[in-house]
Amino acid sequence: MAELNYDDFKRRINIQDLLIDAGYSLNRRDGLRYPSYVRMGSDGKRVRGDKFIVTANGLCCFQPPEQKNYNVISFIKEHPNLFADYTPGMNTDRLVNLVCNRLLNNPMTERSYVNLGREHTQKPFNINDYERLDFLLGAFESQKPFYPYFKARGINLDTQKAFHNNFFIAMKEAKNGKTYANLSFPLRKPFELGRIVGLEERSRATKTGKTIYKGMGAGSDATNGLWIATPAGTPLNKVKDVYWFESAYDAMSYYQIMKDKALATKETNPKESKKIIDTLDKSCFVSTAGNPSVHQYKGMMNQTENANHHLCFDRDRAGRMFAFNFLVAKDNANYRTSQPEQGVMVIDDRGEKYYTDISREDFSLEETIRKLNLNMLMKPNDLTDYLKTLSKEDDLMSGDMGFLNGKTSKAYNRYESLAEEYSSVSGTFSIPMCEEDLASMRKDLNKAYNDFKEAFDKSYKEYQSSPKVIYEPCAPDYKDWNDQLLDKKQYTSENIIESAIDGIEGEYTEQKDGHEEDRTQNNEETEKIEQKHHFRR
Structure with missing residues (x-):
């Protein structure tokens, strides 16, 4: 029998079978659409915080709240102690060979792992892999291709012009010879703004307003990179307000909503109206492109230590947890958070646990942080406590x-x-x-x-x-700021996990809004993904 390699293992072994072999059990409470696997303790109860969720394509899994995906190979290599085949000091390639061949009931010869070859590792992001179209002020022809991306989101031309330096259409040729394009929001590290380290991507909307693809460019550094936009070009160390969002669309929507409110008072109070608009333009708008990391939080805090930080994350359970985690990162607290049950956030302080229901309509971030001795000041003060x-x-x-x-x-x-x-x-x-x-x-x-x-x-x-943290979610009837701009009422606060990079599923984890993109089922539109995704000049 021919020796099997990594590609064979990834193609033939189901990630769920691997999780079961590693000692995890299917958690039926979470449903089967996105299966989760949990570890059971010696007392027959679940081990809290030890859970893996299978991604949408079924090829990978991840352990929330981290975004890192594991396929069959990387899971074994990074969790060797979970497998009976492992002995201390064993070569991890040898372990992969043993586990995978055993699961496939494939007899193996001694030291056959030497001929396996190495797993393909994803190369770092390189903006030069893309051709780009820029939105140019004063050049209407350059602006026309952006219309189908922003129209369905309700984002007008004035807002596009305000952020024109912070998005473009990125095109990339696929293996099938076709050129695919997405509206792309460049990710940068706060301390290295001159280099693009990834892309937050969105496809054009279908006729029903559904976005087929949302994800990140291959190799994007989502741990450190952020979409960072200052309409007036204000240096980070000079900005007075930083606004945090889970997507660039939400950030632009917030800007448009607030600017429209200010313009509505232009005739009755022109000075105040101008002041609000000037403040917006000089502020910094940030998108984490999904689940925020501690490195994203701290990287931006270090560059904007004199600014207020407005937490404008989604008004759902995940968004509330992101806001709380920001405060934990700011204060260098030892708390760890998880959501083992629907609607409940568990805050673990070195073994002591505090439970709070973050699905309540009257959820109060301020009340939660008071109980945990956190505070809303960006800098400590003699009177804080x-x-x-x-x-x-x-x-x-x-x-x-x-x-x-x-x-x-x-x-x-x-x-x-x-x-x-x-x-x-x-x-x-x-x-x-x-x-x-x-x-x-x-x-x-x-x-x-x-x-x-x-x-x-x-x-x-x-x-x-003193600069403060300001919790500023959208209005109660909506899930996020783009929904509020579109006046799209909230149907559910469910968070659905999906994976996609450059239109190819299974390589990256990102947060998808359940009510936003799954409200209708349309098989015909799904079958036309390639047609709709393909860019036409």
């Missing part, structure tokens, strides 16, 4: 002074020490002191109090003007 202890919101002195920090705490401690000392010598039963000494102590005490009050007032002023 203290202000949480106020017994009366209108009385800034009604908090627990033990929660003061920094210079304010030091100033208060000195005042408190002098106050105790003065009280001990000026009371009814104290040892008498001359009036001159008491006057001197009162003077020192008054100065200490004034120093404390000055430090407190300065810290409070800094607190009020």
Whole structure:
């Protein structure tokens, strides 16, 4: 029998069979459309957080919340301890050979793994692999090809012009000889804006308004790369507001909604209208192109430390978790999050677990972070912890002074020490002191109090003007900002996981909006994917 190679293994072995061999069981609670596999503990109960979800094409799996996909080969190589064939120090190619041949009931000769050849690894993203069409201001012919992409999304020409430097049509020749094209939003690292490290891609919409393909360019660095757009070209270290979204379409929709609101007041309040529009143009709009990573969060925070960060993620369970994870990353907290059950976010703090229902309409991010001692300030402040202890919101002195920090705490401690000392010598039963000494102590005490009050007032002023995190999802009746722009009411908040890169399924994980693209079933449109996806000049 001819020796089998990696391509044979990937073609002939089902990823679900491999997961079962590794000790996982089908989790029937999650349904069968996108099967998930969980590990059972010795007590017969599920091991929380240890779950793999099979991707849409059935060839790969991933472990949420991470985006990394595993095929048959990479799963074995990165999880060798899950297989009985493994012994410490074993060559992973040898292990792949043993496991796969065993699953295929294929007898193997000694050391046949030497002839396997290596698994094909995806090459890094290279923008030179694409031909591109740019949207040029003042050149209407260059703008016409973009119409079918933006029309179905309700994004008007003025908004396209505002972001014209931040998208293009990328074309690539496939193995079948046809040239495929997608509206592409370039991904860049916040600290290296001059280099494109990937593409967030969208195909043209069908006649029913359905987008056939949404994904990323092959080899895209989705861990570090972001779509970063500043309409006025403001440098990142100068922007005052950063707006976070899960897609570039949502970012452009938010911009258009807010600008239209400002223009509606142009006649009655022209100065305020102009101020709002100028602020929008000088702001930074960011798309994570799906599930955000800690590296994306921190990379942008490091470059925009003086900016407010507006969390405009989708109004669904995943979007709420993304907002919470942003705050965890900001504060370098030890919390880990998961969604083992529908609607429930589990927050694990080194073994201690906190449960919150993030599917509730009245979900409050602020309430959640208060319980976990996180905060909405981008930078720590002397009063950050203290202000949480106020017994009366209108009385800034009604908090627990033990929660003061920094210079304010030091100033208060000195005042408190002098106050105790003065009280001990000026009371009814104290040892008498001359009036001159008491006057001197009162003077020192008054100065200490004034120093404390000055430090407190300065810290409070800094607190009020300090950059903050602002939770800003779309209106309650919608799932995301593009739906709000289109006035498309929310039907479900289900998150459906799909995989696609450059129109080829099975290579990359991204988030697909269940209600947005699956509201209708149309087999005819599915059969016309190639025709609709193909770019015609």
